[in-house]
Amino acid sequence: xxxxxxxxxxxxxxxxxxxxxxxxxxxxxxxxxxxxxxxxxxxxxxxxxxxxxxxxxxxxxxxxxxxxxxxxxxxxxxxxxxxxxxxxxxxxxxxxxxxxxxxxxxxxxxxxxxxxxxxxxxxxxxxxxxxxxxxxxxxxxxxxxxxxxxxxxxxxxxxxxxxxxxxxxxxxxxxxxxxxxxxxxxxxxxxxxxxxxxxxxxxxxxxxxxxxxxxxxxxxxxxxxxxxxxxxxxxxxxxxxxxxxxxxxxxxxxxxxxxxxxxxxxxxxxxxxxxxxxxxxxxxxxxxxxxxxxxxxxxxxxxx
Amino acid sequence: xxxxxxxxxxxxxxxxxxxxxxxxxxxxxxxxxxxxxxxxxxxxxxxxxxxxxxxxxxxxxxxxxxxxxxxxxxxxxxxxxxxxxxxxxxxxxxxxxxxxxxxxxxxxxxxxxxxxxxxxxxxxxxxxxxxxxxxxxxxxxxxxxxxxxxxxxxxxxxxxxxxxxxxxxxxxxxxxxxxxxxxxxxxxxxxxxxxxxxxxxxxxxxxxxxxxxxxxxxxxxxxxxxxxxxxxxxxxxxxxxxxxxxxxxxxxxxxxxxxxxxxxxxxxxxxxxxxxxxxxxxxxxxxxxxxxxxxxxxxxxxxxxx
Numbered sequence: 001x002x003x004x005x006x007x008x009x010x011x012x013x014x015x016x017x018x019x020x021x022x023x024x025x026x027x028x029x030x031x032x033x034x035x036x037x038x039x040x041x042x043x044x045x046x047x048x049x050x051x052x053x054x055x056x057x058x059x060x061x062x063x064x065x066x067x068x069x070x071x072x073x074x075x076x077x078x079x080x081x082x083x084x085x086x087x088x089x090x091x092x093x094x095x096x097x098x099x100x101x102x103x104x105x106x107x108x109x110x111x112x113x114x115x116x117x118x119x120x121x122x123x124x125x126x127x128x129x130x131x132x133x134x135x136x137x138x139x140x141x142x143x144x145x146x147x148x149x150x151x152x153x154x155x156x157x158x159x160x161x162x163x164x165x166x167x168x169x170x171x172x173x174x175x176x177x178x179x180x181x182x183x184x185x186x187x188x189x190x191x192x193x194x195x196x197x198x199x200x201x202x203x204x205x206x207x208x209x210x211x212x213x214x215x216x217x218x219x220x221x222x223x224x225x226x227x228x229x230x231x232x233x234x235x236x237x238x239x240x241x242x243x244x245x246x247x248x249x250x251x252x253x254x255x256x257x258x259x260x261x262x263x264x265x266x267x268x269x270x271x272x273x274x275x276x277x278x279x280x281x282x283x284x285x286x287x288x289x290x291x292x293x294x295x296x297x298x299x300x301x302x303x304x
Numbered sequence: 305x306x307x308x309x310x311x312x313x314x315x316x317x318x319x320x321x322x323x324x325x326x327x328x329x330x331x332x333x334x335x336x337x338x339x340x341x342x343x344x345x346x347x348x349x350x351x352x353x354x355x356x357x358x359x360x361x362x363x364x365x366x367x368x369x370x371x372x373x374x375x376x377x378x379x380x381x382x383x384x385x386x387x388x389x390x391x392x393x394x395x396x397x398x399x400x401x402x403x404x405x406x407x408x409x410x411x412x413x414x415x416x417x418x419x420x421x422x423x424x425x426x427x428x429x430x431x432x433x434x435x436x437x438x439x440x441x442x443x444x445x446x447x448x449x450x451x452x453x454x455x456x457x458x459x460x461x462x463x464x465x466x467x468x469x470x471x472x473x474x475x476x477x478x479x480x481x482x483x484x485x486x487x488x489x490x491x492x493x494x495x496x497x498x499x500x501x502x503x504x505x506x507x508x509x510x511x512x513x514x515x516x517x518x519x520x521x522x523x524x525x526x527x528x529x530x531x532x533x534x535x536x537x538x539x540x541x542x543x544x545x546x547x548x549x550x551x552x553x554x555x556x557x558x559x560x561x562x563x564x565x566x567x568x569x570x571x572x573x574x575x576x577x578x579x580x581x582x583x584x585x586x587x588x589x590x591x592x593x594x595x596x597x598x599x600x601x602x603x604x605x606x607x608x609x610x
Contacts, residue, residue, distance in 0.1 A: 010448075017449040025461050139590040141541045143548055144564060144582035147571065151579075155572050242454030246545050250568075260457065261549055264464040272461060276453060283452045 007291060011284045018280050023066055026269050027059075070277070076270035080263070085270040089256065089278055095165065096255035099178065099247070100240045102171050104233065106179035107186055112229075115190025116222060119198065130187065137184030142243060146177035146250040163252040174251040178243045182236055189232055193225040227297045234290030238283050334602050341601075344594025351588045355407040362401035363387065367556040370396030375574045391576040393566060399576060402558045403584050409559040410588065413473055413543040414536045420478030422532045425485025430524070432486065433493025434516055444490070447483045455480040456545065463551045473552050477539055488531055492524045526603035534596035537589045544585050560585050 050056060057065075069075070075085040118130040153173060154162040161170050197203065198221055206216045241256075248257035256275055263271040335341050354361060364387075376392040377384045384391065390399040432443040450458070458480045466472040496502060502519050546552040547561030555562065560581040567577030 013445045014448045014452055017445055018452065021449065022461075025465065135590065135593060136586070139537070139593055140586045141544050141561075141582070141589075143545060144578075144585065147564065147568060147578050148582065151571055151575055155575075238451065238454040242456040245454070245456055245460070246549065249549060260460065264460045265550070267464055272464075276457060276461070279454065279457065280449075280452045283454075287452075 003295070004288070004292065007288055011288070014284065015280070018277070019067060019070060020063070022273055022276055023063055026273060027062075075274035075277070078263075078268050078271045080266060080268045080271070085274040088271055089259070089274045092254065092256045092259045093278070095253060096241070096244050096248070096257060098171065099174055099244055099253060099255060102175035103178035103182065103240065103243070104236070106175050107183040108233075110179070110183040111186035112190055115187045116194055116217065116225075118187070119191045119194035120217065122195065131191070134184040134187040137180050137187075140180070142177050142181045143246045143250055145180055146173065146247060149173045149177060150250070163250070165252075165254055170251075170253075174247050174253050177250070178240070178247045181243065182239065185236075186229060186232065190225060190229055193228050194221060197221045197225050227294070230297060231290045231294045234286050234293060237286040241279055241282070331602055335598060338598050338601065340594045341598030344591045344596075344598060347587060347591025348595050351407055351411060351591065354404055355411045358404050358408055362398075362404045363389075364398035364401040366397065366402045366405040366558045368397065372396070375570065375577075377574070378576050390580050391574070393563075393574075393577045394570055399563075399580055402563055403560070403581055406558045406560045406563060406581065406584070407588070409470065409547075409553050409557065410540045410543060410585070413470070413477065414540040414592075417474045417477035417481065417539050417543075418532050418536050420474065421481035421535075422485050422528070424478065424482035425487075426489055426524075426528060428482065429486040429489025430493055430516055430520065433490040434497060434512070434520065436494075440490070443486065447486055450480065450483040456542070459542075459546060460549075460551065463546070468546075468551045468554055470553055470557070473543060473546060477542060481535065481539070484535065485528065485531065489524055489528060492527055493520055496520050496523045530596060530600040530603055533599055534593060537592040537596065540585065540589055540592070 073086055075089075077083065078085045078088055081088055114130050114134075118127040121127050150162055150173065153160040160173055161167075164170055203216060203220055206220045207213075211220075244253075244255060245257035245260060247253065248255045249261055252258070256279070260272065260275050263269075263275070335345065370392065373385070373388065373392050374396045375394060376388050376396075378391045379386050379389045381391075388398050388400070390403070392398055393402075428443050432440040459476045462476045462479070463472055466476070497520065502515060505515050505519055543552055543559070544561030544564070547559040548565045550565065553559040553562055563581040564578055567574070567581075570577055
């Protein structure tokens with residue numbers, strides 16, 4: 001429990017730094033007064049609004065007001081939707097989370113069997129093929145893969161929808177697009193982790209006592225090889241969310257990524273801020289989760 | 305300085321030179337032994353060659369439109385023509401020439417952003433690892449905060465402020481990617497610092513700057529080069545993604561990512577517009593990854609993959 005509290009305390013300065021970075025970015029973006037007032041506004045209107053928004057205060061006071069607003073969940077009003085920013089962001093979350101989980105599921109489904117196979121059949125043609133495929137998966141930009149998948153499955157074969165959402169069929173192509181890059185990475189990791197463990201003494205012991213090869217692989221090797229993999233999966237959260245930004249754009253998937261790209265394009269900074277914070281909190285929590293899981297799975301690890 | 309010491313320092317230099325020569329020979333032999341390494345080097349050098357000599361290699365002006373030859377398929381297909389080997393796009397622009405010119409943006413952004421990020425990360429990582437204490441704490445918390453936000457999101461925000469252009473693309477990628485290097489250099493520095501030769505250098509009174517530059521840096525640099533090479537590859541993908549989202553290079557400049565976003569609307573009729581730029585990106589990135597893996601094998605035997 002102690003380390004959990006320690007880690008939570010460690011993420012406080014990180015969160016504060018993020019607020020400072022975002023505060024600076026938002027302040028540089030321009031004067032919100034000119035965005036909020038109509039073009040016909042007089043000089044007196046501007047002065048009044050500037051004062052009302054507290055923009056004449058020293059920067060550090062503005063920052064503290066800003067922090068106070070954040071803690072109460074007030075991220076400002078989106079000028080595009082004329083609504084509070086936080087609910088707009090939260091409303092888009094389920095779509096993105098669905099996509100992220102589906103992508104991760106596909107990635108694991110592909111990478112774990114392939115990683116194990118290429119480790120067991122090390123240096124065989126199969127291994128060369130799998131390793132080659134994983135390098136290719138890393139080299140291919142995932143948005144291009146998405147476009148190619150649309151071309152083949154939606155345009156030529158006409159079996160899957162081009163874009164949009166609503167049915168499970170709509171989820172297939174975006175999830176494959178997003179999952180492939182991650183699968184490539186995890187395959188490599190599973191392979192190297194398996195290879196390391198297959199060299200351990202206890203594997204030799206298990207084999208020499210006449211254990212069936214399947215049990216050696218599954219019970220003794222695979223379970224232990226999974227430890228670094230689990231951690232990496234939790235640490236993939238930023239990559240996954242970053243990936244949704246582009247993937248959602250290609251498939252018109254109505255999630256956070258699409259909202260963010262649109263909001264950045266029209267400079268709807270209230271929404272951008274709210275989304276950034278939600279994502280940052282998400283990432284920090286999943287890093288914590290990675291840490292907890294790692295300790296739980298590998299009791300040998302004791303931090304000072 | 306007397307004559308004998310000058311002579312001996314000269315001898316030392318000659319010795320060093322010979323050492324470098326024999327080492328580079330060894331590297332070359334190792335390269336030729338590695339199949340993927342040689343393929344990677346050939347691809348990478350070809351890409352650089354194409355980028356440098358783009359005006360000589362391209363058959364057409366990459367921005368020149370040709371209303372009579374819109375959406376022409378590649379030359380091996382029906383209706384294709386030899387003057388447009390890979391076909392044309394919706395404005396009749398030559399795909400091949402655009403790919404040739406597009407390589408410039410990819411490589412310029414790839415190399416200069418990595419240079420910027422690498423320099424920043426190297427300096428901050430050395431400072432954090434060598435001095436530890438408060439500097440280390442501050443730098444590492446900044447690193448943590450950058451790592452808590454997907455870097456592409458950071459880039460979106462900053463580009464929305466700066467406006468999209470080649471320079472802001474390089475700056476933004478450089479300013480967000482330094483954290484990877486800083487973390488790696490810091491942890492390497494921490495371990496090098498505890499070695500005997502650093503301790504003895506400090507015992508004889510060497511200055512910090514001397515210890516950092518003559519003892520720590522050379523030991524850190526090989527992992528650094530490996531990571532930097534591999535991240536040229538990821539940076540090229542990032543540039544393409546940002547340009548694809550409309551936040552990178554702006555027309556009339558050409559970028560592979562931009563070509564992909566142009567071609568998306570013509571997917572159902574003209575597959576070639578979106579296929580070839582993607583192949584170009586994948587090949588280039590693949591070549592650089594191969595070179596990076598090979599560099600890792602020779603520079604950093606500890607990291608050697610099994």
